[in-house]
Structures are given as C-alpha cells and as structure tokens.
Amino acid sequence: MDDVRNRRIVLAARPQGRPVPSDFRIEEVPAPTPREGEILLQVLTLSLDPYMRGRMDAAKSYAAPVEVGGVMEGGTVAKVVASRHPGFAPGEIVLSHSGWQTYALSDGTGLRKLDPAQAPVSTALGVLGMPGFTAYAGLLAIGRPKPGETVVVAAASGPVGSAVGQIARIKGARAVGIVGGADKLAFVRDELGFDAVVDHRAPDLPGQLHGACPEGIDIYFENVGGAVWDAVFPLLNTFARIPVCGLIAQYSEAGPFPGPDRLPLMMRQVLTKSFTLRGFIQREFADQRPAFYRDMAGWIADGRVRYREDVVDGLEAAPQAFIGMLEGRNFGKLLVRVSAG
Numbered sequence: 001m002d003d004v005r006n007r008r009i010v011l012a013a014r015p016q017g018r019p020v021p022s023d024f025r026i027e028e029v030p031a032p033t034p035r036e037g038e039i040l041l042q043v044l045t046l047s048l049d050p051y052m053r054g055r056m057d058a059a060k061s062y063a064a065p066v067e068v069g070g071v072m073e074g075g076t077v078a079k080v081v082a083s084r085h086p087g088f089a090p091g092e093i094v095l096s097h098s099g100w101q102t103y104a105l106s107d108g109t110g111l112r113k114l115d116p117a118q119a120p121v122s123t124a125l126g127v128l129g130m131p132g133f134t135a136y137a138g139l140l141a142i143g144r145p146k147p148g149e150t151v152v153v154a155a156a157s158g159p160v161g162s163a164v165g166q167i168a169r170i171k172g173a174r175a176v177g178i179v180g181g182a183d184k185l186a187f188v189r190d191e192l193g194f195d196a197v198v199d200h201r202a203p204d205l206p207g208q209l210h211g212a213c214p215e216g217i218d219i220y221f222e223n224v225g226g227a228v229w230d231a232v233f234p235l236l237n238t239f240a241r242i243p244v245c246g247l248i249a250q251y252s253e254a255g256p257f258p259g260p261d262r263l264p265l266m267m268r269q270v271l272t273k274s275f276t277l278r279g280f281i282q283r284e285f286a287d288q289r290p291a292f293y294r295d296m297a298g299w300i301a302d303g304r305v306r307y308r309e310d311v312v313d314g315l316e317a318a319p320q321a322f323i324g325m326l327e328g329r330n331f332g333k334l335l336v337r338v339s340a341g
C-alpha cells in the first residue's frame, strides 16, 4: 500500500471555550500496511458526535482525552481493503472506531460486520447505532414511560432526541420536543409526529413549554442543560424521572457558571417532589443492545421510527461541521462522507 496516502485530522490545540478551526490540523502520511492478524480499513463514513468536544479537553472524564497531535476519535463505517486476519475478507463493511482519517489498521477488536442488505450502513452510526441506543436505554431503563405521561426532550431533531420522542410515543406517552429553529420544528412535528414542539430560540421558552405541557412533565430526557433546563425544571411533576444524557449547552463552558447558585433550591425540589435524577453513559446498558437492535429494526421497518441524516462531503469538512453541530447547525445525524469506497 506504499502509494496509498492516509489523510487524518489531528487535535492541533486544546480549545479555549468553543472549538475553532485552528484547533484541528490535517496531515497526510503513507497508509499503514497490515501485519499478520491485522486488516486495513478504508473509512467510508465518519460520525460526528457531541462527546468529541469532551475528548478535546485535558480534563479527566469517563474516557481518556485525545492527545494534542493525536488523531481525533470517532465512530466510522469502513471497508476492509486488505486483510491478514482470518475473520475478515476484503470488501466487507464494518462498524469501527477508527477516527477522523481515511485509512486505519485494526486487529479486529470491537469491529461489527454490517450487512448493507439489511439497512443502509450509515444507520449503524445513528438510529441503529450508538445514538439510537442511547435514546432507547436512557428512556426505557431510567425514564420508564407510561401511557399518558408527558416526555420532554431537547435537540429533538438529532439522532438521540428524535429517537427518544418516537420511542416515547410507541410506549403510549406524549412526546414534546424542543428544537432550535422553524425548519427543525416543522420536521419534528410533521415528519416525526411529536405531539408538540417548541423553539428554544423563540421568545418566552418557559411560557411556550408550559403551553405545550399542560399536565406538567413526567420525564425530562436531558440532552442540553442551560436555559432549557431552567424552563423545564418548574414544570416537573412529582415522581418525575430525569435521565441525564448530555449537557451540550455547557460543553464549551469552563465554569464558574454565571448567576446565583440554584443548587439548594434544586435539591429541595428533588427531595419534596421525589425526582429520580440519573446520569448515564450508554455503554452501561450494553446488555440491552440485542433487544435494541431487534426493537429498533422493527420500528424502522414498520415506519414508527423515522430518521434524518445530515451528510457533509470530504474529511476536510469535518472540523467546520463539528463546530457547527455544537451551535445547532446540523439538521439530523451528522455524518461525513469520507470516501465513496
């Protein structure tokens, strides 16, 4: 593979607040050659996800940071282009975690073979992959929706939020979405069938949300934090469940956070209204993945779950697209078409 070049995007600098293009650098190096027991992957599609913002910081989290100069981490759909591994043949398509680059070596660990005849392979990065599973596990295991209850979720046109609302409806609950902008609002209401949708960029979010949740909120699937949480909190019913999945409004904030400390007030409400507030990382529910694949494939097949992808072209476009996602500029599961394969 001497003549094949690997293009990769590395972390050039740790962001100060919101990431900027100069925090990334594109490099070109010779593509690696597989040794005995290894395969060479050509990346077809790269997934861009909010968690990558956390990996850009040095701070300790639930996963190790990307080193400065290291290849940005990320889930991919890739094609086996050379194999010295008995379990993989050239031409096979796999789900991998090979990062922001065009080629990568693998010893097969953690790869999942994908069947293009079963579903578009890109869905393994979205509705039938980690984000869809996050919605499924967080909503069903922590939220435990019951018929007639009200479920609220923000980032509702994205891969996690869109699945949360649609699964809530399948379970007989009322789904209320929060989105940024009129296009997303129309999509979530008209195409995904949420019962109500509000725009967090329009004036009076608390008033709008109150109008959309006349019987209060039984489950708030927390994706964003910030001003959305402030609008949700007074509407939470006794025994509300709050799966804390993400806080994207805060990912680029170093703190201390502005405004008065509202923690004592919040804890009083947690106590007196018997809230269940539980953070989670999706892999904690790994034992539920087989049920997820079965249920979600069925719901997609019978049209009860729909999804939208937002595909940008070329690895070079990844930094700008990623920065845009943190500001709500993506519309659906954000993917980068890295190569045609």
Ligand SMILES: NC(=O)c1ccc[n+]([C@@H]2O[C@H](COP(=O)([O-])OP(=O)(O)OC[C@H]3O[C@@H](n4cnc5c(N)ncnc54)[C@H](OP(=O)(O)O)[C@@H]3O)[C@@H](O)[C@H]2O)c1
Pocket: 049, 050, 051, 130, 131, 134, 154, 155, 156, 157, 158, 159, 160, 161, 178, 179, 180, 181, 184, 200, 223, 224, 226, 228, 244, 245, 246, 247, 248, 249, 280, 281, 282, 283, 325, 326, 327, 328, 329, 330, 331, 332, 333, 334
């Ligand atoms: N715990 C886990 O294991 C786990 C796994 C996967 C994802 N997550 C989390 O789940 C959340 C959703 O992920 P996703 O992949 O589905 O992302 P996504 O919806 O594709 O993209 C993020 C969306 O967040 C919204 N947003 C950004 N800043 C906001 C703000 N200040 N206020 C309100 N909304 C804001 C934007 O949508 P609008 O334009 O509609 O506002 C943006 O499009 C993220 O917090 C992510 O970190 C957690």
